[in-house]
Every structure is written in structure tokens, then in C-alpha cells.
Amino acid sequence: xxxxxxxxxxxxxxxxxxxxxxxxxxxxxxxxxxxxxxxxxxxxxxxxxxxxxxxxxxxxxxxxxxxxxxxxxxxxxxxxxxxxxxxxxxxxxxxxxxxxxxxxxxxxxxxxxxxxxxxxxxxxxxxxxxxxxxxxxxxxxxxxxxxxxxxxxxxxxxxxxxxxxxxxxxxxxxxxxxxxxxxxxxxxxxxxxxxxxxxxxxxxxxxxxxxxxxxxxxxxxxxxxxxxxxxxxxxxxxxx
Amino acid sequence: xxxxxxxxxxxxxxxxxxxxxxxxxxxxxxxxxxxxxxxxxxxxxxxxxxxxxxxxxxxxxxxxxxxxxxxxxxxxxxxxxxxxxxxxxxxxxxxxxxxxxxxxxxxxxxxxxxxxxxxxxxxxxxxxxxxxxxxxxxxxxxxxxxxxxxxxxxxxxxxxxxxxxxxxxxxxxxxxxxxxxxxxxxxxxxxxxxxxxxxxxxxxxxxxxxxxxxxxxxxxxxxxxxxxxxxxxxxxxxxx
DNA sequence: CGATAGTTTGACACAGCTCAATAGGCGTGG
DNA sequence: CCACGCCTATTGAGCTGTGTCAAACTATCG
Numbered sequence: 001x002x003x004x005x006x007x008x009x010x011x012x013x014x015x016x017x018x019x020x021x022x023x024x025x026x027x028x029x030x031x032x033x034x035x036x037x038x039x040x041x042x043x044x045x046x047x048x049x050x051x052x053x054x055x056x057x058x059x060x061x062x063x064x065x066x067x068x069x070x071x072x073x074x075x076x077x078x079x080x081x082x083x084x085x086x087x088x089x090x091x092x093x094x095x096x097x098x099x100x101x102x103x104x105x106x107x108x109x110x111x112x113x114x115x116x117x118x119x120x121x122x123x124x125x126x127x128x129x130x131x132x133x134x135x136x137x138x139x140x141x142x143x144x145x146x147x148x149x150x151x152x153x154x155x156x157x158x159x160x161x162x163x164x165x166x167x168x169x170x171x172x173x174x175x176x177x178x179x180x181x182x183x184x185x186x187x188x189x190x191x192x193x194x195x196x197x198x199x200x201x202x203x204x205x206x207x208x209x210x211x212x213x214x215x216x217x218x219x220x221x222x223x224x225x226x227x228x229x230x231x232x233x234x235x236x237x238x239x240x
Numbered sequence: 241x242x243x244x245x246x247x248x249x250x251x252x253x254x255x256x257x258x259x260x261x262x263x264x265x266x267x268x269x270x271x272x273x274x275x276x277x278x279x280x281x282x283x284x285x286x287x288x289x290x291x292x293x294x295x296x297x298x299x300x301x302x303x304x305x306x307x308x309x310x311x312x313x314x315x316x317x318x319x320x321x322x323x324x325x326x327x328x329x330x331x332x333x334x335x336x337x338x339x340x341x342x343x344x345x346x347x348x349x350x351x352x353x354x355x356x357x358x359x360x361x362x363x364x365x366x367x368x369x370x371x372x373x374x375x376x377x378x379x380x381x382x383x384x385x386x387x388x389x390x391x392x393x394x395x396x397x398x399x400x401x402x403x404x405x406x407x408x409x410x411x412x413x414x415x416x417x418x419x420x421x422x423x424x425x426x427x428x429x430x431x432x433x434x435x436x437x438x439x440x441x442x443x444x445x446x447x448x449x450x451x452x453x454x455x456x457x458x459x460x461x462x463x464x465x466x467x468x469x470x471x472x473x474x475x476x477x478x479x480x
Numbered sequence: 481c482g483a484t485a486g487t488t489t490g491a492c493a494c495a496g497c498t499c500a501a502t503a504g505g506c507g508t509g510g
Numbered sequence: 511c512c513a514c515g516c517c518t519a520t521t522g523a524g525c526t527g528t529g530t531c532a533a534a535c536t537a538t539c540g
Contacts, residue, residue, distance in 0.1 A: 073390040075479055081393040083386040096376065102386065128368040135375045136336065142378060145385040146323040146342065150313040152392040153321040153439025157496065191519060199393025204496055206520055223505080223519065239315055397528070431487065441529055446488055463487065463537075 011037035017113070019089030023063045024137075027129040036123060040115045051092070051104040060114045061093035067110030068188040072103045072196065082197040083148075084141060085188075087171050091137055093117075095124075108188045152199045155239055160198040161208040162238035165218065169228060184227035212237065251277035257353070259329030263303045264377075267369040276363060280355045291332070291344040300354040301333035307350030308428040312343045312436065322437040323388075324381060325428075327411050331377055333357075348428045392439045395479055400438040401448040402478035405458065409468060424467035452477065 009030030014020050014037055025033060042065070045051065051062075051069065064086050071084040083102060086092060092104065092112070124130050151163050172185035187194070195202045212218045217234050219227045228234050249270030254260050254277055265273060282305070285291065291302075291309065304326050311324040323342060326332055332344065332352070364370050391403050412425035427434070435442045452458045457474050459467045468474050 071386075073386065075390070075394065077479075079394040081390040083389045095379065097379075101383070128371065131368065131371060131375060135371060135378060138375060138378045138382060139335065139337075142382045142385060143341070145382060145389060146311075146313065149323045149385065149389060149392060150315070150321040152389060154315065154319040201497060202519080203498085203521085207496090210520070239317075430485095442487080443489085443530085444528060447528095450488070 009034065013037045013040065013042070018065055019063055019113075023089035024091050024130065024133050025063070027133050028123070028127065032123055032127060036115060036119055039119045040113055042111065042113050045106045045110045045112060047106055047109050049106045051106065060116060061091065061095075061120045062112040062114040064088045064090045064092060065111040065113055068107040069110055070105050070107040070189070070193060070197075072105065073101075074103060080196045081199065082193065084145065085197070091134065095121075095134060107193060157198075157200055157204050158208045158211060158237055159239040160200060161194075161205060162212065162217075162234050163240075164194060164198060165212075165226060165228065166234060166238055166240075168226075169231075182227050182229050183231065184225065187224050187226055249274065253277045253280065253282070258305055259303055263329035264331050264370065264373050265303070267373050268363070268367065272363060272367060276355055276359055279359045280353055282351065282353050285346045285350045285352060287346055287349050289346045291346065300356060301331065301335075301360045302352040302354040304328045304330045304332060305351040305353055308347040309350055310345050310347040310429070310433060310437075312345065313341075314343060320436045321439060322433065324385065325437070331374065335361075335374060347433060397438075397440055397444050398448045398451060398477055399479040400440060401434075401445060402452065402457075402474055403480075404434060404438060405452075405466060405468065406474060406478055406480075408466075409471075422467050422469050423471065424465065427464050427466055 011034050014025065014033055017025070020026060025036070028036065045067075066088050069086040069090075069092060070082050071086065072080055072082045074080045085107070124134075151160055155163065168187060169183050169185055173183060189197065191202045191205050194200075195205045198205065209218075209220065212234075213220055217228070217230060217237060219229065221227075251274050254265065254273055257265070260266060265276070268276065285307075306328050309326040309330075309332060310322050311326065312320055312322045314320045325347070360370075364374075391400055395403065408427060409423050409425055413423060429437065431442045431445050434440075435445045438445065449458075449460065452474075453460055457468070457470060457477060459469065461467075
């Protein structure tokens with residue numbers, strides 16, 4: 001029924017796309033994909049670059065192809081809280097609202113595929129399945145946000161750090177936790193970002209990491225590369 | 241174009257419904273409304289009653305007609321965090337998922353209009369506008385959750401309490417803040433719930449309330465009835 | 481009027497913050 | 511290749527805001 005999607009009519013731009021099947025585009029018919037591809041562009045964004053500032057107009061929607069994007073809120077006096085992390089193949093952009101009330105920034109080098117607002121909104125009308133997929137992603141983000149509220153409001157510093165490591169680990173190894181062995185991955189965030197994500201200070205994050213390391217639950221090389229020796233123990237530390 | 245909605249074909253049950261125009265039902269055609277009303281029931285739930293437990297099956301979707309519903313998460317050792325409050329005319333229930341991972345409980349006496357899952361999901365297929373409305377509500381909840389993440393992660397105890405009061409005030413007086421005068425309303429939550437919402441203890445909530453009272457920013461009668469003397473000052477306390 | 485649940489207040493402890501100093505990683509330029 | 515500077519991370523010492531525990535107070539209701 002859908003095997004035609006693999007044959008003719010797929011735009012060149014999309015043919016090699018890493019996220020085409022998992023992302024929003026996956027629900028589009030070949031001709032719709034062609035229409036969208038005409039107006040879409042891929043680009044690389046370097047670490048630290050701001051994609052959308054607070055209260056700026058959103059002109060584009062994007063798919064994250066690789067890298068990590070952080071969504072954050074800032075108070076007048078500079079206190080900052082990261083309220084979401086987007087990985088491939090997440091969708092970026094707040095539908096049905098001209099202004100964003102959050103800051104969007106590349107946490108690592110990021111590559112994106114962007115479309116103008118109007119093109120996406122037009123497609124949404126003619127293809128309800130697109131809106132359905134969008135609803136699914138939004139519900140997923142809502143679930144994540146609520147999980148994180150529990151972490152922010154009720155967990156201790158160690159539990160927060162352990163929860164963060166687990167979240168990153170799960171994202172780095174999407175294939176179920178079949179691998180009982182030691183997991184390892186690179187942290188996509190620097191300490192300051194981790195602190196802003198967990199509602200802690202840099203120093204506290206650092207102390208909890210060394211504590212976990214001292215207890216042999218994890219090991220760290222080069223400040224960024226983490227190996228989880230015993231997954232179950234880390235989960236226990238996270239208060240799961 | 242839509243004035244027929246006020247005339248014939250509206251089910252008796254819905255005719256007097258307080259939230260029909262604002263809630264999800266607002267997008268339904270008369271005949272769809274009739275179909276839905278056949279399977280829907282209104283009920284009152286008393287304060288403290290649990291609507292859906294963690295990991296229970298969701299058999300029904302509901303509209304909140306009045307009262308306040310709290311959504312919460314609980315850790316194994318009993319620590320609890322409220323992750324959302326639902327007021328009329330919010331929709332209750334997690335679409336596209338058989339299990340809920342949060343607890344749903346009446347914070348006050350609540351009246352609901354409930355429909356079986358299947359009826360709503362059937363309607364969703366034939367009326368894309370319904371799914372659109374659902375997406376809007378989900379996006380709103382996501383925005384609220386993220387606002388709250390900033391509060392949980394980065395605000396001090398006074399700021400948290402002040403932010404909470406403002407949120408309740410805005411919900412009690414949906415008509416814009418035209419009223420510069422002193423606002424007053426009843427707190428729908430007891431101190432323990434406020435604490436669970438703010439990631440604080442009961443004692444700290446109480447202390448911050450008396451502090452705000454001592455500073456003349458608010459006044460409280462009967463533990464539940466709050467009057468905001470100076471809205472701008474309360475907003476300043478909230479770190480807005 | 482007593483019983484119960486909810487709230488406030490107080491005294492003290494401790495987790496996490498602040499400030500400050502040290503150490504490591506890495507690119508640039510001599 | 512080393513020296514230097516910059517950025518990031520770690521470690522330490524002391525402080526403070528919030529939690530803990532306990533007691534007193536208040537509202538509500540039978």
C-alpha cells in the first residue's frame with residue numbers, strides 16, 4: 001500500500017534523509033513531499049547559536065536531523081531553566097502561534113531541515129495525518145515535561161543528575177536496553193547546561209558526578225564521555 | 241453559518257452545558273453532538289476522590305464542567321509532585337494511550353461530563369477539527385508545564401508561592417486584568433496540595449503566605465479566601 | 481463542646497548555594 | 511615543541527534557605 005514511497009517521486013533532497021521515516025515527513029504522500037521539498041532547506045548550525053529568541057517571530061518550522069537543541073526560559077535577572085531538549089527526528093517550532101515564549105539554541109552542532117510556516121500549515125489542512133503526528137509529538141513532549149517536573153520539584157541533587165544521565169543514555173541508545181552491558185555515550189551538554197536543566201548550580205552537578213564516579217556507578221573520560229557500569233544501580237540512584 | 245447550533249438538534253443534556261462552546265464539544269456538528277450525548281454522562285465527584293490511578297486503564301474521556309482536578313506523580317517512597325491542574329472547560333484523559341502514568345484526583349468537588357474512549361476516537365476520525373482542538377489544548381498544557389518548570393527549577397519559595405497565587409487569580413477571573421482593584425478568590429487547594437505543586441513543604445508554603453500577608457501584599461480570611469491588594473507588587477514578588 | 485483535620489509558628493539541621501582557588505583541555509602563536 | 515591564554519570543570523570552606531520535627535493554634539462538624 002505504501003511501498004510506492006520507496007520508489008519514484010521522492011525528492012532528491014529527501015531520499016537520503018536520515019529522519020524521513022521517523023519524522024513528520026513520514027506521513028506525506030510523494031507529491032506532498034515534492035511540494036514541501038521545493039521550499040525546504042538543510043543547514044548546519046554551530047554550537048551555541050540561537051535559533052529563535054524569546055518573543056521573536058517564528059518564520060520557520062524545522063526537523064532536527066542531528067545534534068541536540070535546547071529550549072530554555074530566562075528570568076529578568078538572568079536565572080535560566082532549560083525546559084526541553086530536542087533530538088532527531090523531533091519537530092521544532094510552536095504551531096499556531098506567531099511568537100515563541102522560549103529560547104531555542106543549539107546545544108551541540110545541529111543540522112536542520114527547515115520549511116516556511118505557511119507551507120507546513122497549508123499541508124496540515126490537506127493532510128490530517130500530519131496534524132495527528134504533530135499531536136503525537138506534542139503529547140510526547142508533554143509527558144517528558146511532566147516527568148521532569150517531578151525531577152525538578154522533588155528529587156535530590158544526586159537523583160537529578162542520575163536521572164539526567166539515564167535520559168541521555170536512553171536517547172543515545174534507542175535500541176531497547178537489551179544491552180545489559182556497560183553503556184557509554186557522550187554528554188551533549190556542558191556542565192552549565194546540565195545545571196540549567198536540573199535546576200542546580202554547576203558546582204553541585206560537578207560534585208554529584210564525582211560522587212557517582214567515586215561510588216563506581218559511572219566513569220567519565222575527557223569530561224564528556226560517560227560509561228555506565230551498572231545500569232540498575234544508576235536507576236536506583238535516580239529514584240526510579 | 242453556525243447559528244443553527246443554537247437552535248434545533250442540540251441534545252437536552254448539552255443545551256444547558258456550561259462549557260459546550262468553550263470545550264471540545266464546541267467543534268461538533270449537531271448530529272455528532274447527538275451521537276456523543278447518547279453515550280455521555282454527567283457526574284459529580286467529591287473532593288479527594290481518585291479518578292484514574294497510575295497505570296490504570298483509561299476507559300473514559302471527560303470534560304471538566306466545574307471544580308479543579310489535579311494531575312500528580314508519586315515516587316516509590318511517597319514524594320509527590322502535582323504536574324498539572326485542570327479547570328473547566330479542560331479535557332481530561334490521555335489520548336492514544338491505554339495507560340495513564342499519572343494520578344488524577346479531584347482537588348475540590350468536581351463535575352464532569354464523560355464519554356467512552358471509543359466514541360471520542362471514532363468522532364475524531366470523522367471530524368479533524370476535533371483533533372485540531374485537542375492539539376490546541378495539548379499545546380496549552382505544554383506551555384503551562386514549561387512555565388512551571390521554570391518556577392520549580394529556578395524560583396525561590398516566595399516567588400513560587402506568589403506565582404501560584406497569580407495563576408489561581410488569573411483562572412478565577414478569566415476576564416482580563418481589567419480590574420486593577422483588589423482581586424479576591426478562594427484557593428481551590430489545601431496547603432498540602434500547594435506544597436506538592438510547588439515542590440515545597442507545607443510549612444514553607446505557610447511561612448511564605450504569612451510573609452506576603454505581613455508585607456501587605458495579600459490578605460487571607462478563613463485560610464482559603466485570598467485578596468490581592470496590589471497586583472503589581474505580587475507580580476514583582478513572583479519574579480515575573 | 482470535644483474531636484479531627486488543617487494550619488501556623490518555632491528551633492534546629494542539613495542540602496545545596498556562594499565565593500574563591502585550583503586544575504585540566506585545547507587552540508594559537510612564537 | 512613549549513608557553514600562553516582561555517574556557518571548562520573540579521574542589522574547598524563557609525553560609526543560607528528550606529526541610530524536619532514538634533508543639534500550639536484554628537476551623538469545622540458532629
